[in-house]
Amino acid sequence: MEKIKETLKRIESIPARLYADARRHLDRLAIPRRSLGRLEDIAQRYAAIKNLKVSPVRKKVIFTFAGDHGVVEEGVSAFPKEVTPQMVLNFLRGSAGVNVLARHAGAEVVVIDIGVDYDFKPQQGLIIDKVGYGTGNIAKGPAMTYEEAVRSINIGIALMDKWKEKGTDIVGTGDMGIGNTTPSSAILAAMSGRNIEDVTGRGTGIDDDGLKRKISTIKKALDINRPNRDDPIDVLARVGGYEIGGIAGLIIGAAASKTPVVVDGFISGAGALIAIRLEPKIKEYIFASHNSVESGHRIFFDILGDEPLLDLNMRLGEGTGAALGISLIEAGIRIFSEMATFEDSGVSEGEY
Amino acid sequence: MEKIKETLKRIESIPARLYADARRHLDRLAIPRRSLGRLEDIAQRYAAIKNLKVSPVRKKVIFTFAGDHGVVEEGVSAFPKEVTPQMVLNFLRGSAGVNVLARHAGAEVVVIDIGVDYDFKPQQGLIIDKVGYGTGNIAKGPAMTYEEAVRSINIGIALMDKWKEKGTDIVGTGDMGIGNTTPSSAILAAMSGRNIEDVTGRGTGIDDDGLKRKISTIKKALDINRPNRDDPIDVLARVGGYEIGGIAGLIIGAAASKTPVVVDGFISGAGALIAIRLEPKIKEYIFASHNSVESGHRIFFDILGDEPLLDLNMRLGEGTGAALGISLIEAGIRIFSEMATFEDSGVSEGEY
Numbered sequence: 001m002e003k004i005k006e007t008l009k010r011i012e013s014i015p016a017r018l019y020a021d022a023r024r025h026l027d028r029l030a031i032p033r034r035s036l037g038r039l040e041d042i043a044q045r046y047a048a049i050k051n052l053k054v055s056p057v058r059k060k061v062i063f064t065f066a067g068d069h070g071v072v073e074e075g076v077s078a079f080p081k082e083v084t085p086q087m088v089l090n091f092l093r094g095s096a097g098v099n100v101l102a103r104h105a106g107a108e109v110v111v112i113d114i115g116v117d118y119d120f121k122p123q124q125g126l127i128i129d130k131v132g133y134g135t136g137n138i139a140k141g142p143a144m145t146y147e148e149a150v151r152s153i154n155i156g157i158a159l160m161d162k163w164k165e166k167g168t169d170i171v172g173t174g175d176m177g178i179g180n181t182t183p184s185s186a187i188l189a190a191m192s193g194r195n196i197e198d199v200t201g202r203g204t205g206i207d208d209d210g211l212k213r214k215i216s217t218i219k220k221a222l223d224i225n226r227p228n229r230d231d232p233i234d235v236l237a238r239v240g241g242y243e244i245g246g247i248a249g250l251i252i253g254a255a256a257s258k259t260p261v262v263v264d265g266f267i268s269g270a271g272a273l274i275a276i277r278l279e280p281k282i283k284e285y286i287f288a289s290h291n292s293v294e295s296g297h298r299i300f301f302d303i304l305g306d307e308p309l310l311d312l313n314m315r316l317g318e319g320t321g322a323a324l325g326i327s328l329i330e331a332g333i334r335i336f337s338e339m340a341t342f343e344d345s346g347v348s349e350g351e352y
Numbered sequence: 353m354e355k356i357k358e359t360l361k362r363i364e365s366i367p368a369r370l371y372a373d374a375r376r377h378l379d380r381l382a383i384p385r386r387s388l389g390r391l392e393d394i395a396q397r398y399a400a401i402k403n404l405k406v407s408p409v410r411k412k413v414i415f416t417f418a419g420d421h422g423v424v425e426e427g428v429s430a431f432p433k434e435v436t437p438q439m440v441l442n443f444l445r446g447s448a449g450v451n452v453l454a455r456h457a458g459a460e461v462v463v464i465d466i467g468v469d470y471d472f473k474p475q476q477g478l479i480i481d482k483v484g485y486g487t488g489n490i491a492k493g494p495a496m497t498y499e500e501a502v503r504s505i506n507i508g509i510a511l512m513d514k515w516k517e518k519g520t521d522i523v524g525t526g527d528m529g530i531g532n533t534t535p536s537s538a539i540l541a542a543m544s545g546r547n548i549e550d551v552t553g554r555g556t557g558i559d560d561d562g563l564k565r566k567i568s569t570i571k572k573a574l575d576i577n578r579p580n581r582d583d584p585i586d587v588l589a590r591v592g593g594y595e596i597g598g599i600a601g602l603i604i605g606a607a608a609s610k611t612p613v614v615v616d617g618f619i620s621g622a623g624a625l626i627a628i629r630l631e632p633k634i635k636e637y638i639f640a641s642h643n644s645v646e647s648g649h650r651i652f653f654d655i656l657g658d659e660p661l662l663d664l665n666m667r668l669g670e671g672t673g674a675a676l677g678i679s680l681i682e683a684g685i686r687i688f689s690e691m692a693t694f695e696d697s698g699v700s701e702g703e704y
Contacts, residue, residue: 030442031449032430032556036672037665078384079702086699090382095692097383104683204384204702313389320388327679331456340447347438350431350556
């Protein structure tokens, strides 16, 4: 817990002066003022986070945390549990969605086995740092102990620290874990106080009966575990998941090291919510990549106070949305650093 | 006119069989079915256009057509007319918005002086093929003759033919022309039958008085010129612009040569509308990149029957939206061609 507290203490709000300086530069570009819209907003915040030293973007990394979920035995997912390790192996072969989109964005994918119910051989691109072999079934008891929740967050923080030293300029979050929309919805319900029905969707594609089952499972999980909404780590321990804790830790570490972090979809949103509730200043370092098909995702954006960059009807996770988001953010960064101003281009300014 | 007619005749609808074959491939990818949403839809259509031969994407090119507008003398723009040639020079130096975003997408920018009121020196990256030195003031008479409208379209068709031979796989449209939201709104009003108020926005950033002036100017233009909405070339001649005709021609040429074409913002939408009204099958080859701040843009998407990929509050033109769109489309193409299927990854299929 000490490591988490110490890291949270290091998180600073971005000075208003830096936002203003970044804006001033953007307003000098040889275009009608603010005509690049959200691309400029992205660039402004990124530049402010980076103390106006924005370019070139060096290492871009997506961290995909994988873990299993005991709640799968309740029949809450359209896919069997063995798909979690199968997909991890697919990531390591470089042929999953996140690999393809990360390559397109020029980003590296780092896969972390933080709690898969399978023993992988050590190999290139895979970090094995297990908190357990799958969580407990939250419909029957807690997902993990408080200590395990702390450990899963610490793993994310440590990863960020290590990659920061390697010169990483921007990170993205990703997840793999069959069944993990169920704990994500449970976290969202517990922390937002919203109805379970409002925060629960079809995940990988369950039918109407499956959805009813999923909602009643989450209800049971909240009734039995009674998570303390004022203690995000307690919520994570009681109804969360190891990979969700890892994502929360990565985001905490990113904010502490002034690294912009691109949050993927619904599961990453649950991790981000835990991080934000531990320290609201973290919001300033988060870029929401895309709007997931999962209906509860909207509530996350409301809490974050920012809109996602993309809305492409996606619901895959893995870090696929983060990869697309990183590419758009880099487009904004390049606008900031590569475009001519009115002065240096000799273009006449308009009247407005 | 013969060249246009002959090109329009070459345009074929994409066979339903190819859409189905592309879909079948996507449904085999090792992800929950359709979980990559619009990225899959993009890939499906692109693959169908390309007869399922999708990868790797070779040349990506954005054509930015530049022309001047006599109507600027009515005070419809926040920027002076000399900004058109100034920006063309900025494009050629590689430091405008479209250059930066095209570089990010790995696309080439080709600038065409199709009617700027300025004599450029011949130089690398600039094609000089003038239809005139700026259009006539549409508030007082026609923008150009019917023959000039035909010629501007032919220039776009010829460019596409030439670049197709160079191995271009995808093209984007772009525009530069101070004052050109005015003719674009006039075209949209004439062809959609909608109120001028509904299709007219603030362009580069005029104030309330400017907007009123712009609306009354468009009203005058339509009253005086009485464009024949059943003849898109007549509409282009009476209230259009040279660069809008060039864009229409490029899109016609793209559809005829089975080249996916990414349409930029509001001005490009006006060009696309002329192309679509000449041959509705052209819609199948168009990818709408982004939703512009210009309020009338929505009407274009309704006519196109497709939604833009991005909504980033942009309103710059130049081809900036097309550049971002090309990058997203390429992401979809790579999903199609680089991802593992359930069979070759050994991932268990779900039940849905």
